[in-house]
Amino acid sequence: MSAILYYGVPSGCSFGSIVALEWSGLPYRLARVDMPQMIHTPAYRAINPVGETPALLTARGDALAESLAILNHIGAQAIASGIAFAQGTREFDELNRMLAFLNTTFFNAFAPLWHLLEHESDEHEKLALTAYGRGKVERAHAQLERMLGDKPWLLGEHRTLADAYFIGIARWTKYHAVVDRRDYPNLQRLYDKLEADPAVIFAHAIEQQTAAVSAGGFAGEVGLEEALGFKRAA
Template identity: 70%
Template sequence: MHPILFYGVPSGCSFGSIVALEWLGAPYRLSRIEMPEVVTGDAYRRINPVGETPTLMDENGQLISESLAILNHIGARGIDKKLGFAQGSRDFDRLNQMLAYLNTSFFGAFAPLWYALEHGADGADKTALTRYGAAEVVNVHAELEAMLGESPWLLGEHKTLADAYFIGIARWTKYHAVLDRRDYPKLQRLYDRLEADPAVKFAHAIEKQVQPVGSGGFMGHVSLDEALRLLPAAR
C-alpha cells in the first residue's frame, strides 16, 4: 500500500505536505477532505480524532497527524535530497527550529484573522481580532525577513521541508490583506521562487481540481470511505 495524505481544502496548511511529497518523489496517494464539513465529521475523526488536516496514513496503515510530525516523517526518507537531515546533526536541529517557528509563530499569527473570518465575528470583537492578527502577521514577516538574510532558501543554499511548509501558509495573505509582501523583499523573492517550483504548481492544481503535472510519485486520489477500509482492524 502506498502512503495516503489527507489534505484539507480550501487552502489548508496540508499544502506544504503535498509539496514535500512531490519533492520526495516516492509513490503516494491523496484523499481530499473538505473543510469544515468533512474534516469535523465522525468518519474523518476515525482518521484524526482532532478533526484537522493533514494526516498521513503510512504504508502499514498507521496514522501520523500534525504537519511537523508528517514533514519529519517525509524528511527522514529524503535525506539524500536534503529535504531532511540525520537526527542529531546540526542541520536536523536547524530544520526543526525553523519548522517549529513556522508551526507556532507564523501559523499562529493568522489564527485571530481566521477566527474573525470563519466565525462571523462582528463589531468590536472583529475589530479587536483583526487588529491583533494584523499586528502579529506583520511581526512574523519582519522576523522571517531577518532570519532569511541573503540565503535563497529558509535554511540556506538548499530547499528543505521548511520551504514547503512556508509556502502553504504564506499564501494566506490573499485572504487577509493586512500587509504588502513587497515590503519584505527577501521573503517576496522566496515566495516567487517557490510559486515557480513545479511541486508548488502541482499542489495548486490538486487543490483547484485541474490536471496536475507532477514528479511521478502521485498515484491518484482515494476517497475517505476507501481509506477507512484500509485502517488496521484494531482501530
C-alpha cells in the same frame, strides 16, 4: 501500501505536505477533505480525532496527524533527496528549529484572522481581532524576513521541508489583507521562486482540481471512505 495524505481544501496548510511529498520522490496517494464539513464526519475523525488537516496514513497503516510530525516522517525517509537531514546532526536541529518557528509563530499569527472569517463577530470584536492579527502577522513576517536574509532558501543553499511548509502558509495573505509581502523583499523573492516550482504548481492544481502533472511519486487520489478501509486492513 503507499502513504495517503489527507489534504484540506480550501487552502489548508496541508499544501506544504503535498509539496514535500513531491520533492521527496516517495510513492503516495491523496485523499481530499472538504473543510469544514468533512473534518467533523466519523470517517475522518477515525483518522484524526482532533478533526484537522493534514493527516497521514503511513505506509505501515498508522494514522499520523500534525504538520510537523508528518513533515518529519516524510523527511526521515527522503534524506537522500536533500530536503531533510539525519537526526542528531546540526542540520537537523536547524531544520527542526525553522519548522517550529513556522508552526508556532508564522502559522499561529493568522489564527485571529481565520477566527474572523469563520465565526460571527460584532463590530468591536472585529476591530480588536483585526488589529491583534495584523500585529502578529507583521511581526512574524519581519522576523522571518531577517532570518532568511539573502539566502536562496530558508536554511541556505538548498530547499528543505521548511520551504515546503512556508509556501502553504505564506499564501494566506490573499485572504487577510493585513500585510503586503512586497514590504518584505526577501520573503517575496522566496515566495515567487516557490510559486514557479513544479511541485507547488502541482499542489495548486490538485487543490483546484485542474490538470495536475506530478514530478514525484503521486499514485492518484482515493476517497475518504476508501482510505479508511486501508487503515482497517493495515
